[in-house]
Amino acid sequence: QVQVVESGGGLVKPGGSLRLSCAASGFTFSDYYMSWIRQAPGKGLEWVSYISNSGSDIYYADSVRGRFTISRDNAKDSLYLQMNSLTAEDTAVYYCTRGHTMIAHWGQGTLVTVSS
Amino acid sequence: EIVLTQSPGTLSLSPGEGATLSCRASQSVRNSFLAWYQQKPGRAPRLLIYDTSTRATGIPDRFSGSGSGTDFTLTISRLEPEDFALYYCQQYGSSPWTFGQGTKVEFK
Numbered sequence: 727q728v729q730v731v732e733s734g735g736g737l738v739k740p741g742g743s744l745r746l747s748c749a750a751s752g753f754t755f756s757d758y759y760m761s762w763i764r765q766a767p768g769k770g771l772e773w774v775s776y777i778s779n780s781g782s783d784i785y786y787a788d789s790v791r792g793r794f795t796i797s798r799d800n801a802k803d804s805l806y807l808q809m810n811s812l813t814a815e816d817t818a819v820y821y822c823t824r825g826h827t828m829i830a831h832w833g834q835g836t837l838v839t840v841s842s
Numbered sequence: 843e844i845v846l847t848q849s850p851g852t853l854s855l856s857p858g859e860g861a862t863l864s865c866r867a868s869q870s871v872r873n874s875f876l877a878w879y880q881q882k883p884g885r886a887p888r889l890l891i892y893d894t895s896t897r898a899t900g901i902p903d904r905f906s907g908s909g910s911g912t913d914f915t916l917t918i919s920r921l922e923p924e925d926f927a928l929y930y931c932q933q934y935g936s937s938p939w940t941f942g943q944g945t946k947v948e949f950k
Contacts, residue, residue: 770941771941773939828875829879829889832888835886
């Protein structure tokens, strides 16, 4: 079955960096766009970034553009999100998801907390 | 950016009752590319409906979606205990894709 599993979350100080990873299984990873969607504690959902199956089509939300970098390794069935210059507003559960329009497959999420 | 406004914020109902959730867009949603998700505490969202009215795999037929243009509706015909949750709409017709702020369906 389709499975995506995030890792790499944790506590980081403002201005710091963190790299999230997502391991995919149960489908042909290189056939699909992938996305990161986040949810701040007690808040709604925000699309952070997506990347095409080849990596040639990339989207970033205005709130993260220039600070976050999405990438993928199709040989390793893995998706990444490099997050730099983190602020308190980036505190959220980050979900790795398959697809880039409507999302049928979500990971369990990894919590990123930005605090001094 | 298309802003999605969901109403009501909270719906207080009893099992067996019907629920009608609204999602209004600030501009027309291209190709009716609108989805609905259900989320329970501590869990990832679950896709219920996409393309306005198509049920996702495994979603019971008590869930239905309708609408066009700027007005969309999720209807739950008879609430089961497991349906009490938070519901989000999302549009993917115009970049950036956006979500509504959610409607909570709670026990009356």
